[in-house]
Amino acid sequence: MQLKALRYFAMVATTGSFSATAKHFQVPSSSVSRFISKLEQDIGQQLFYRNTRSVRLTEIGEKYYIQIKEVLDTLDFANEEATGKNSNVRGLVRINTAVALGRLHISRIVNQLHDIYPDLSVELILTDTFIDPVQEGADITIRIGSLQDSALIARKVCDQTYVLCASPEYLERYGTPETPQDIQKHQCLVYKGVSGSQRWYFRQNELDKPIEIEPQGPLKSNNAEVLVSAALEGRGIVLFPTWIFEEDYFKNKQLVKLLPKWLCTVEPYVVGIHLVSPENRIRSKKVRTVLDFILKEIGSPPYWDNILTF
Structure with missing residues (x-):
């Protein structure tokens, strides 16, 4: 079983697209398809449902993805440590945030991020549904409201005004x-x-x-x-x-x-905005870099509080 096949599998699971995965790794789509097929043969299970319109994980594929993602994250972290602190920031970072906040603010920050770190790619998912970052594979979740006790590592952006x-x-x-x-x-x-x-x-x-x-x-x-x-x-x-x-x-x-x-x-108590990440994600240099960049761009107090001066 090749490491390349696992990386292709994880990217297809994330993007839902063989062509997007091929573009990311700069290889032909046929190569991605061939590696995935060989991976399915090796483990004796179908990992994806495929049709002309979409690609989605099977139930076995979803469980396999969660386990493989942990392995790949650990490997990426080891590689980052081995190459040193001055190595380029590269790879995929998944960000989840509320629809309005993402459209009005986070999308602009992500665009600026790419100008500084061209080897970094971001998957920005906008949803008002409360998600489990671990189950959904989100590296950074921008959460509005009270935080529940969990294994997530949180960094406060601001209190909402x-x-x-x-x-x-x-x-x-x-x-x-x-x-x-x-x-x-x-x-x-x-x-x-x-x-x-x-x-x-x-x-x-x-x-x-x-x-x-x-x-x-x-x-x-x-x-x-x-x-x-x-x-x-x-x-x-x-x-x-x-x-x-x-x-x-x-x-x-x-x-x-x-x-x-x-x-x-709109609550009887103060509501804040936090950046939260699973503990195993926050160890990654690319995730820490994106977290720091988002916090810096928003500022303290946040730049959107400028409207209070008018």
């Missing part, structure tokens, strides 16, 4: 709320996820017991950008973290911040 806002047109028509209780009289644009509609919490100091509001209005959605667009069109008030908004919305007075003396959240 929220902004309550509406368009000038909406405020001219309906008036400006002066207290959290006034929100109940207004048209609100509410995020509704798998756990139901969000509630809004207000406090004047971090240690205060929050005032809980159940916002109501003409539109609910599981997509934050849909709700922000509705706010820009004057349909109601929104409450979202700073990273959801574009700086120009406030710079150009398209949106106006409300209740500036209040701390606003």
Whole structure:
């Protein structure tokens, strides 16, 4: 059994494509197919379901991938240690993050990453579904919310800062709320996820017991950008973290911040953003390099909090 066959297998399992794997390793697709077929013969099991549209792992293939990935990660780590700290950063790093955060921010950072490390490839998966990084093979997961006790290694990016806002047109028509209780009289644009509609919490100091509001209005959605667009069109008030908004919305007075003396959240406690990785992944030079790069690009405080200055 050849190591090359295992690397081809792991890449096909990740990309779901023989052609993408061939492109990554700069070999003909026929070579990848031949090595995979020989691997299946050697172990006496079918690893992939193949058709003209897709390639996906069989149940045996999924179990085999998890075991082989551990072996390849250990080997890559050993190679990195042997070649020294000054060797080029190369290989594949898998990043998982929320859809909106990935589209608005992480995708740009990944593009900058490739300019500096051309031998590094990134698989960026955007999903709002809570995943198990170990089972999904993610090297870095950007997690929003509370962290559960686990074997994952976490590095904090920031606490989320929220902004309550509406368009000038909406405020001219309906008036400006002066207290959290006034929100109940207004048209609100509410995020509704798998756990139901969000509630809004207000406090004047971090240690205060929050005032809980159940916002109501003409539109609910599981997509934050849909709700922000509705706010820009004057349909109601929104409450979202700073990273959801574009700086120009406030710079150009398209949106106006409300209740500036209040701390606003969608949880009764402070919610943070963390970069988490399985312990065996964080030992890899390429993963540590990407983690450090993401943290540096976001900054502390995060650059998206610049909207608070307008």
